[in-house]
């Protein structure tokens with residue numbers, strides 16, 4: 001009799017390979033492995049073959065780069081999403097898509113469970129589990145690494161005992177995750193936030209010191225907030241990002257060193273490489289500076305932060321996300337135009353921006369003859385603008401401290417001794 005099936009998110013690495021066998025033994029399920037191409041630069045067909053050799057009854061490998069870019073990456077760019085002002089969210093954006101595709105195949109294979117290789121200390125378990133619980137509350141969730149609680153040595157012993165193929169991957173000195181929006185690198189020597197990341201932590205970027213002396217200029221075109229062209233030529237989103245990763249990486253752009261606040265209550269030190277993401281965020285932001293009003297720019301910083309937190313915290317499939325996205329789409333409708341970007345020794349400089357919808361108006365800004373700004377209106381404006389501050393100074397501050405002495409600020413800590 002056929003056994004019940006589980007869909008396992010399979011990376012081809014040690015943990016998920018061991019998980020195939022472990023789920024077989026522990027839960028008695030047949031394992032269907034799921035692997036996708038998010039632009040991480042791996043041969044997913046080779047991973048699929050490995051899954052089958054490792055004991056999966058079926059293995060799926062699919063290219064979801066376009067879905068990833070159109071539904072996850074570019075919307076996050078339009079939202080200006082940098083977690084804690086630094087991290088472009090590559091890993092966080094990939095998880096809900098992987099989980100959603102797994103639910104899709106769980107239905108197709110009539111599976112009873114889904115499984116992932118996340119540990120019990122990270123954010124990724126949250127992103128997977130919450131997505132599964134939201135889209136398919138009937139499916140059982142198995143998280144082998146969180147459940148078996150083995151040391152590295154115990155895991156390797158289990159692998160040897162069951163003849164599971166080991167690769168160089170099991171000797172890796174860092175824990176990494178990557179897709180076309182960026183690479184995440186943690187653990188090993190990086191766990192000491194005082195230690196400078198060694199050269200071995202980086203794969204996509206050269207050390208800025210070794211970058212070419214000659215700067216390189218490119219032009220990026222946007223349409224309603226989405227990047228659509230490079231150097232005047234229309235390009236597919238995934239290709240554009242991959243090309244920018246190569247170009248900016250060569251100039252030492254994209255290294256991020258962050259001690260971040262995880263959802264699960266710990267601070268962790270992570271190194272990111274996101275050359276294309278950083279260039280695009282920088283260019284996009286500059287285009288917004290000429291196309292959004294001052295008020296829209298100010299307000300959007302709140303939306304960007306709320307959006308980043310929501311995505312980082314695994315709440316992709318929430319109504320609030322839908323609501324924020326409605327704002328963002330509307331807010332981006334005139335963010336169309338071109339940005340010139342110079343890359344040099346680890347830095348991105350925006351050197352020019354233009355838009356058919358630009359709110360930068362020469363006839364308002366110029367000091368030359370073409371000036372149409374009504375300077376005579378300024379005096380009256382200034383008088384009203386400053387009126388309350390002038391009144392306050394006269395009746396409060398210029399009179400000195402209230403009651404003749406400076407205010408003692410109250411403590412928020414009540415005394416222990418209350419007798």
Ligand code: ARG
Pocket residue numbers: 089091092122123124175176177184185186270
């Ligand atoms: N800290 C990042 C996040 O929560 C990346 C997590 C995965 N990192 C890794 N090195 N495996 O989105």
